[in-house]
Amino acid sequence: MKNKFYNHIVQLQENLCKEFEKIDGKGKFFEDKWVREGGGGGITKIIEDGEIIEKGGVNISKVFGELPESMQKQLDTKDNKFFACGLSLVIHPKSPMIPTVHANWRYFEMYNKDGKVSDCWFGGGQDLTPYYIFEDDVKHFHSVCKTICDRHGSDFYFNFKENCDKYFYNSHRNEARGVGGLFFDYCKETSDMNIPKWYDFIEDVSNNFIKSYMPIVEKRKLMNYSNTQKDWQEVRRGRYVEFNLVHDKGTLFGLKTNGRIESILMSLPPRVKWRYNFKPEQNSEESKLLKILKNPVKWIS
Amino acid sequence: MKNKFYNHIVQLQENLCKEFEKIDGKGKFFEDKWVREGGGGGITKIIEDGEIIEKGGVNISKVFGELPESMQKQLDTKDNKFFACGLSLVIHPKSPMIPTVHANWRYFEMYNKDGKVSDCWFGGGQDLTPYYIFEDDVKHFHSVCKTICDRHGSDFYFNFKENCDKYFYNSHRNEARGVGGLFFDYCKETSDMNIPKWYDFIEDVSNNFIKSYMPIVEKRKLMNYSNTQKDWQEVRRGRYVEFNLVHDKGTLFGLKTNGRIESILMSLPPRVKWRYNFKPEQNSEESKLLKILKNPVKWIS
Numbered sequence: 268m269k270n271k272f273y274n275h276i277v278q279l280q281e282n283l284c285k286e287f288e289k290i291d292g293k294g295k296f297f298e299d300k301w302v303r304e305g306g307g308g309g310i311t312k313i314i315e316d317g318e319i320i321e322k323g324g325v326n327i328s329k330v331f332g333e334l335p336e337s338m339q340k341q342l343d344t345k346d347n348k349f350f351a352c353g354l355s356l357v358i359h360p361k362s363p364m365i366p367t368v369h370a371n372w373r374y375f376e377m378y379n380k381d382g383k384v385s386d387c388w389f390g391g392g393q394d395l396t397p398y399y400i401f402e403d404d405v406k407h408f409h410s411v412c413k414t415i416c417d418r419h420g421s422d423f424y425f426n427f428k429e430n431c432d433k434y435f436y437n438s439h440r441n442e443a444r445g446v447g448g449l450f451f452d453y454c455k456e457t458s459d460m461n462i463p464k465w466y467d468f469i470e471d472v473s474n475n476f477i478k479s480y481m482p483i484v485e486k487r488k489l490m491n492y493s494n495t496q497k498d499w500q501e502v503r504r505g506r507y508v509e510f511n512l513v514h515d516k517g518t519l520f521g522l523k524t525n526g527r528i529e530s531i532l533m534s535l536p537p538r539v540k541w542r543y544n545f546k547p548e549q550n551s552e553e554s555k556l557l558k559i560l561k562n563p564v565k566w567i568s
Numbered sequence: 569m570k571n572k573f574y575n576h577i578v579q580l581q582e583n584l585c586k587e588f589e590k591i592d593g594k595g596k597f598f599e600d601k602w603v604r605e606g607g608g609g610g611i612t613k614i615i616e617d618g619e620i621i622e623k624g625g626v627n628i629s630k631v632f633g634e635l636p637e638s639m640q641k642q643l644d645t646k647d648n649k650f651f652a653c654g655l656s657l658v659i660h661p662k663s664p665m666i667p668t669v670h671a672n673w674r675y676f677e678m679y680n681k682d683g684k685v686s687d688c689w690f691g692g693g694q695d696l697t698p699y700y701i702f703e704d705d706v707k708h709f710h711s712v713c714k715t716i717c718d719r720h721g722s723d724f725y726f727n728f729k730e731n732c733d734k735y736f737y738n739s740h741r742n743e744a745r746g747v748g749g750l751f752f753d754y755c756k757e758t759s760d761m762n763i764p765k766w767y768d769f770i771e772d773v774s775n776n777f778i779k780s781y782m783p784i785v786e787k788r789k790l791m792n793y794s795n796t797q798k799d800w801q802e803v804r805r806g807r808y809v810e811f812n813l814v815h816d817k818g819t820l821f822g823l824k825t826n827g828r829i830e831s832i833l834m835s836l837p838p839r840v841k842w843r844y845n846f847k848p849e850q851n852s853e854e855s856k857l858l859k860i861l862k863n864p865v866k867w868i869s
Contacts, residue, residue, distance in 0.1 A: 439826075
């Protein structure tokens with residue numbers, strides 16, 4: 268399974284980068300290969316200052332070896348050999364009319380003393396962080412998510428959408444990071460789902476990611492925007508930074524265990540502003556976004 | 569003591585704001601008073617888009633009531649009533665030739681069941697975060713720190729300078745946030761120092777803070793700088809954000825215990841950039857800064 272999934276994300280990285288380059292028209296991804304001291308490494312692909320994409324990354328990594336003690340505790344296991352691989356992407360568009368998007372799909376294996384797989388699971392998700400709300404766009408994103416989910420489990424969309432709303436939440440601001448999507452973790456063997464079935468789900472959802480996001484970019488890429496709207500985007504990007512550095516478990520785990528810093532922090536936006544107690548005008552488009560982020564919305568039924 | 573110290577920081581806030589307005593020439597502080605639900609509140613004073621200061625805050629707060637459980641654990645006490653007050657300032661200058669400065673002075677009291685003071689201490693410090701190294705400036709800052717320290721204890725400067733280097737450290741980058749200064753905490757009654765003596769030290773160091781920083785601003789404020797240098801400042805400000813959101817205990821404590829978010833996050837710089845794996849040219853002024861941040865320097869003997 269680990270080879271099957273790794274081959275999938277290698278192919279996926281190539282496809283996604285091609286699609287993003289195609290829609291951008293100008294920006295090109297450059298590749299940065301890195302090696303991990305304890306075992307494994309990754310391929311980071313970065314695009315900067317494109318026509319559409321201000322900054323983005325599509326990274327894959329495959330790491331293995333000794334599990335750090337802190338993670339042993341978190342996973343509540345005495346096994347200390349692991350393997351993990353996954354693909355992570357974050358796209359920060361230049362235009363505030365196009366939402367930022369994040370996605371991640373990963374596979375984890377634990378080994379017992381005899382080197383046999385003692386546990387394994389999938390995890391991942393995808394979520395949208397708009398600066399202005401176009402309901403059609405959000406509904407489109409969620410409906411692609413739901414269509415794929417429904418093929419694999421009747422409660423998947425509902426559960427994973429709820430997880431996503433709970434996870435991507437800036438509790439110190441009492442607001443969601445964005446308008447959600449899917450989030451799932453510890454997808455293990457159950458009576459309904461074996462590991463090959465989970466693989467099919469992850470493959471399906473990751474292969475269709477592009478369908479959830481690209482039509483939104485296509486629709487909004489030629490829209491005009493003002494400096495004030497760009498400014499709002501940069502202030503809101505500050506919330507993205509706050510979430511990733513204060514709350515995101517993956518980021519913090521990476522930072523505290525000598526992960527590959529630049530690959531982890533590629534998620535941070537290119538230009539960000541913090542202004543004291545900045546509040547949009549009442550009944551403005553900006554305030555509409557804030558209202559929506561206060562309480563998770565049921566985007567589709 | 570709590571009233572004496574609170575009166576001191578009230579006066580200090582007024583003086584500091586006056587001095588910063590004087591040197592800025594254009595920007596004015598505006599005042600934001602806030603009330604804390606559990607008891608107390610604060611006065612936040614913010615300056616934005618000045619001639620010299622791009623963003624800055626000089627805040628005082630006085631909070632009291634029930635100590636959150638997490639903090640009881642951290643302080644290893646069963647007492648649960650507390651009082652704390654302090655002044656915090658952060659100044660982010662517009663010019664990359666002027667360093668960012670941070671300072672904080674605080675007093676803490678714990679009470680037993682009978683309402684009597686069971687423990688009390690002072691804490692605080694001041695530190696400099698330059699974007700370009702002017703050795704004279706750093707030496708000036710440290711020598712003012714040392715002069716004051718030496719009046720109160722022969723090992724103060726050495727100890728508090730070392731604490732500062734250790735504390736303001738971005739361990740995930742293996743680099744210091746800046747070039748240090750002073751950092752002290754849990755300054756309690758000892759055989760040499762009683763609480764009134766600690767008060768005298770804190771009063772002295774805080775009253776002289778202006779002498780450690782203003783001459784640097786004065787000296788650098790008319791220096792020209794290029795867009796590339798401004799850009800470097802904005803990238804380096806990213807490290808400031810990373811420290812404050814990932815490592816700074818005060819910030820995290822505030823964010824996780826319903827502190828007054830905007831007053832806590834006034835420390836974040838106004839405009840920040842994250843660029844993938846950005847590295848300055850060899851032997852450039854920018855690379856000189858990085859080299860210095862790798863290992864703490866003994867600025868004065």
